[in-house]
Amino acid sequence: MTTTIDQRDIEGRKPRQGQTSLGRSKKDSGAKIATLQAQLRDKEELVQAKDAALRELEARLGAQIHSLENRVWEKEELLVGCEAQLKALESRMSVFVEEMKRSDRDRERMSGEIEKLTSELKQKKLSFAKTEIEEWRSIGRQNWWKRKLGSLGKFFTKAWDNK
Numbered sequence: 001m002t003t004t005i006d007q008r009d010i011e012g013r014k015p016r017q018g019q020t021s022l023g024r025s026k027k028d029s030g031a032k033i034a035t036l037q038a039q040l041r042d043k044e045e046l047v048q049a050k051d052a053a054l055r056e057l058e059a060r061l062g063a064q065i066h067s068l069e070n071r072v073w074e075k076e077e078l079l080v081g082c083e084a085q086l087k088a089l090e091s092r093m094s095v096f097v098e099e100m101k102r103s104d105r106d107r108e109r110m111s112g113e114i115e116k117l118t119s120e121l122k123q124k125k126l127s128f129a130k131t132e133i134e135e136w137r138s139i140g141r142q143n144w145w146k147r148k149l150g151s152l153g154k155f156f157t158k159a160w161d162n163k
Helices: 002-011 017-162
Strands: none
16 A cells, blocks of 8 residues: 555655655654664664774783783793702702701710810829929929038038048
8 A cells, every 4th residue: 555655646646634644654754764774873883893992902901811821931930940949959958957967966076075185184284293293392302412412512521621
């Protein structure tokens, strides 16, 4: 029926009253359709712009993720190196601790030997001092006897010279 109405309008016939409201309604519908189509185009453009922005964001985030993964990988390599250094230092430290223990044992042993040698030295010095005292006393007695004998000798020498 609408084709016949359109054809009558085209043919130049005057539409009837019911037919004019139908034509206006058709025009209104066409305007609404045009408006909706314009809105649809606007929304499609907006969706395309958002898709482009999302693709750009995905690219940037992908690059950042790649960069972060590289940094994590570098940090992991650094951590492995640090762990190896730590193990080497722990090994050196255990060797050092063993050397310190051995040094402590040697020091204690040497300290005991020093005390023993110091005690022996004191005993030797004491023995030497006693011997020296006895020698000096002996020398002192000898000098006393020499003096007494010397004075006795002088007495006899004077007496002999007087005769």
